[in-house]
Amino acid sequence: MSTDTERLQQIWDATLRDQPKLGTRVIARYAEPHRRYHGLEHLAAVQDRISEFATADHDVFLVRLAGFYHDAIYDVPTRELTNEDASARLSIRELSRAGLEQEDLNEIARLVRLTATHVPGSRDANGELLCDADLAVLGGSPEAYARYVAQVREEYAHVPRLDFARGRFQILRELAGRDLFNTPRGRQLNGRARFNLVAECRELVAELRAAGVSPDELGPVPGSSA
16 A cells, blocks of 8 residues: 555545545545556645645535545546546545535535636635645646646647647646636745746747647747747
8 A cells, every 4th residue: 555545545534534445445546547647646735735725714524525536537538527527426426325415515526526627716715725735736846847747748648749739738828827826825836836837838839839830820828928
């Protein structure tokens, strides 16, 4: 058993004391072989950030459980169901059997689905906490960010390089255009996250232009007037 697995089991057991076997099954999902970034290390980091960013305004019990389920299903999405939808449905199905109230089940599922966009409402304290924890890697050191980028690329190794670069550039350009973090502690990561995102956007643009993609097709580049 890995260190991350042991620690995650301890966090689960402290959260839902009478359901250790359920926790073991949920955690095991993150050890699936096709995962490179969205695995045990990421889940442990999310739980650590929940602890770090939480205040009295947050329902940590619900956010923790949503954190455990937010990437419980991680496969290539279909038109009918996204990973977040599938994970939310799984959380309702499994946690209802564990005896959670319907109101809590609905909130956990809502939070899981929110990680598809990472855009919580202005008064959504629980949503802010989970989204900040999930995106905290974007505000890491350049070395940690580069490792994250490499892991994500491995997960999408089946996608042609230029298609991946086009899609990722569009996603990162949107993220770089707004403050991503909303909790008091999380907001400290906004500057570093923007730096990392803009730097990667420029690398992607250079790669795409070298492959013959026109600047007009790419649109505006974050942090640049070009």
